[in-house]
Amino acid sequence: MKVAILGYGTVGSGVFEVMRSNPEGIARRAGEDIEVKYVLDLRDFPGDPVEEVLVHDFAQVVNDPEIGVVIEVMGGVEPAYSFVKEALLKGKSVCTSNKELVAKHGAELLEIAKQKKENFLFEASVGGGIPIIRPLNQSLTADEIQEVTGILNGTTNYILTQMRDEGTDFKDALADAQAKGYAERNPSADVDGYDAGRKIAILTSLAYGMQVDYEDIYTEGIAKITREDIAYAGALGAGIKLFGTSKTVEGKVYAMVAPRMVGKEHPLYVVDDVFNAVLVRGNFLGDIMFYGKGAGKLPTASAVVSDVVDAVKHQGVNVMTIWNSRKLELADINTLKNCFFVRVPEHEREKAQSLFEVDCEVKVQEISGEYAFLTKPMTEGSFKKAASKAKVLSRIRVENVKGAGEPM
Numbered sequence: 335m336k337v338a339i340l341g342y343g344t345v346g347s348g349v350f351e352v353m354r355s356n357p358e359g360i361a362r363r364a365g366e367d368i369e370v371k372y373v374l375d376l377r378d379f380p381g382d383p384v385e386e387v388l389v390h391d392f393a394q395v396v397n398d399p400e401i402g403v404v405i406e407v408m409g410g411v412e413p414a415y416s417f418v419k420e421a422l423l424k425g426k427s428v429c430t431s432n433k434e435l436v437a438k439h440g441a442e443l444l445e446i447a448k449q450k451k452e453n454f455l456f457e458a459s460v461g462g463g464i465p466i467i468r469p470l471n472q473s474l475t476a477d478e479i480q481e482v483t484g485i486l487n488g489t490t491n492y493i494l495t496q497m498r499d500e501g502t503d504f505k506d507a508l509a510d511a512q513a514k515g516y517a518e519r520n521p522s523a524d525v526d527g528y529d530a531g532r533k534i535a536i537l538t539s540l541a542y543g544m545q546v547d548y549e550d551i552y553t554e555g556i557a558k559i560t561r562e563d564i565a566y567a568g569a570l571g572a573g574i575k576l577f578g579t580s581k582t583v584e585g586k587v588y589a590m591v592a593p594r595m596v597g598k599e600h601p602l603y604v605v606d607d608v609f610n611a612v613l614v615r616g617n618f619l620g621d622i623m624f625y626g627k628g629a630g631k632l633p634t635a636s637a638v639v640s641d642v643v644d645a646v647k648h649q650g651v652n653v654m655t656i657w658n659s660r661k662l663e664l665a666d667i668n669t670l671k672n673c674f675f676v677r678v679p680e681h682e683r684e685k686a687q688s689l690f691e692v693d694c695e696v697k698v699q700e701i702s703g704e705y706a707f708l709t710k711p712m713t714e715g716s717f718k719k720a721a722s723k724a725k726v727l728s729r730i731r732v733e734n735v736k737g738a739g740e741p742m
Contacts, residue, residue, distance in 0.1 A: 337401065341375060342373050371400065372387055396417070404429075405429050414432055418435065430638075433532045441545045461624065468644075470540045483612070487576060504556065527592070534589060551664070555576070575594055598734075602623075610626065672714065673710065673732040675728075675730045692708070
């Protein structure tokens with residue numbers, strides 16, 4: 335089998351390295367040898383082994399009848415979408431790590447692959463090296479998925495871990511993440527929650543079999559989390575994590591990306607640093623968790639190559655994925671119930687007590703001039719209405735924290 339890699343950046347070079355380093359093991363699992371015939375990139379790489387197979391024209395790749403699998407690791411929507419669609423229409427399977435592409439055009443590309451009896455595979459688009467797409471699509475098919483919740487972004491998880499362990503503020507923890515290569519120079523996609531939003535959109539689409547647009551998902555990042563918030567969480571024996579969540583409540587599907595204050599009983603409490611994890615709750619299976627490094631050159635490349643092996647094993651046979659283009663209407667987030675951790679100035683204590691149904695107060699010895707508390711379960715809409723009448727310094731949704739009631 336001859337394959338082509340589109341893009342020779344971090345992931346593309348990782349795929350090339352994995353396939354060159356372990357050809358015998360890959361061939362044994364695929365049932366035949368797999369050879370990288372082309373690597374497409376606009377740049378040149380003098381002295382790099384990739385020079386032997388480097389090309390600059392996509393037409394050379396897509397029009398070569400020997401190419402059976404195209405590996406798209408360019409990132410972004412265009413020209414990736416145009417290249418992938420043309421490759422599928424020409425009867426070539428496609429494997430990708432591109433979450434933006436999958437979130438926006440996944441249903442359409444899966445349908446083309448089905449018509450052509452080829453495959454569009456994207457295991458690496460959500461969890462990097464963590465297998466989650468294949469289990470959702472093939473292993474958990476006996477269950478109705480009730481909830482998918484994940485720490486889906488290693489950068490934000492690292493920042494929040496540093497804030498807790500080192501006592502730094504958000505700005506300093508972000509600078510540290512950038513210095514170590516965990517965060518981009520422009521970190522907005524990570525810290526504002528958009529990366530996690532695209533990933534939970536993909537997982538929700540797969541869980542419920544219909545298209546979920548990430549633009550429709552309520553998304554909130556971590557830039558407003560302060561050292562004080564971290565200190566209060568510590569006093570409660572809790573941690574703060576950025577969750578991407580979709581779940582069914584009374585027949586309605588809700589989806590959200592937002593920081594959560596979670597207690598030690600929550601399965602995702604222990605996930606720190608750059609590690610990611612996805613918790614899936616089924617109606618018969620109960621809870622199952624997938625954990626590992628969600629990003630990085632070689633973990634992501636490993637997941638891409640596993641898709642390549644799958645594509646080679648299923649030549650001429652479409653691996654069915656239930657995800658059609660009919661749009662799933664998400665429920666109004668204002669009707670979802672949550673518990674909240676809230677901070678207001680001390681002089682607004684009485685007002686806050688009259689506006690919110692306080693479940694318990696929270697105190698940290700080093701912090702003065704504030705009144706902090708946990709609410710009983712209330713809808714997002716009710717919280718917004720109450721908060722508009724008080725000076726709220728901070729609010730974070732709460733799960734599995736001692737003293738807090740559980741949301742409906």
